[in-house]
Amino acid sequence: MTDQDPRTVDLEVTVPGTPEQVWDAIATGPGISSWLHPTRVDEHVGGAFGFDMGGSAEAAEQEPQGTVTAYDAPHRFATEAPWSTGGQSTTLATEWLVAARDEGTCVVRMVMSGFGPGDDWDDEIDALREGMGVALETLRLYLAHFAGRRPAVVESGTRVAGPPRAAFDALLRTVGLDGAMVGDRVVLTGTPSLAGTVEVLSPGEHRCDVVLLVDSPGPGVADLATYGADTGVGVHLTVFDAPGTDAARVAEREQPLWTAWTEALR
Incomplete structure (x- = not known):
């Protein structure tokens, strides 16, 4: 910087x-x-x-x-x-x-x-x-x-009580990432299928993110975040085509699962 x-x-x-x-x-x-x-x-x-x-x-x-x-x-x-x-x-x-x-x-x-x-x-x-x-x-x-490759995207969010940092700590506990560190191989719990390596942990004052390089439900990148004065919780998952993986089909299958999951956080 x-x-x-x-x-x-x-x-x-x-x-x-x-x-x-x-x-x-x-x-x-x-x-x-x-x-x-x-x-x-x-x-x-x-x-x-x-x-x-x-x-x-x-x-x-x-x-x-x-x-x-x-x-x-x-x-x-x-x-x-x-x-x-x-x-x-x-x-x-x-x-x-x-x-x-x-x-x-x-x-x-x-x-x-x-x-x-x-x-x-x-x-x-x-x-x-x-x-x-x-x-x-x-x-x-x-x-x-994934340079040059185009993804299919799954995105869902909701609003929860409390400031972003407190909501982020609660989110990490909810998905089984409480205590996780950059470089850890993780499998989320209580969510739709999501597993990979923690690449970024950014617990900011206004926005907090955990970014994973994922291999399940397909190869890609997932960002779970809390943000804003009226605290939002969001999931942004990009999945890329690969041998044995049709990104568009994965996104079509996963979107309603993540929508239901975020709605249950309210």
Whole structure:
């Protein structure tokens, strides 16, 4: 991480891959949708940029929220999009920079700016630092294990009582991950099928995540998180095609199971 300007979110991560492979992951709609959220990118300056944090690729296509402001492949991608918190709105500028390093790796730097003044924006900045820090680690996992492959996604969430950190501790106990550490091989309990290795544990103040590199119900990445002032609990599971695994069929089977599971947490 770079030194922080208090009014920006400025993060970086080292990832495997060539600049061209990394560019596909951070500057195209299918690439971003493979590790973050369904996204539309018109691949030229002035093109539409759509980002849907809880829906589908179709929703991102239908409701582009922003504009591409730089598209210098494979090194610099930037967008501007409306953003709001606490009844206040702004235009949030996001810049992605890719720099090649030795041994087949790149450094990806992401800078968000344009936040307004006040406590509401301070909390939003802190929450985005926590959330996007985890997202960049998910990008690293995607490029290390699934680069260029497109997933099927299972996503479900609900609201629970208490602040995010207390809800996260309760969530870890519920799924049998209380005391788990990065690197542990785990099998979740009391949930639909989910087993793999703990890659990220991020118990933040505004957002808390545990990220697993999973092999059951199929090869992919799972993120269980708590977030927000009115605490949400969410599951985001991406499954990739592999020999013996049809990701779309796995997602179709697993979606109602995870929806029922999160509803039971209320």
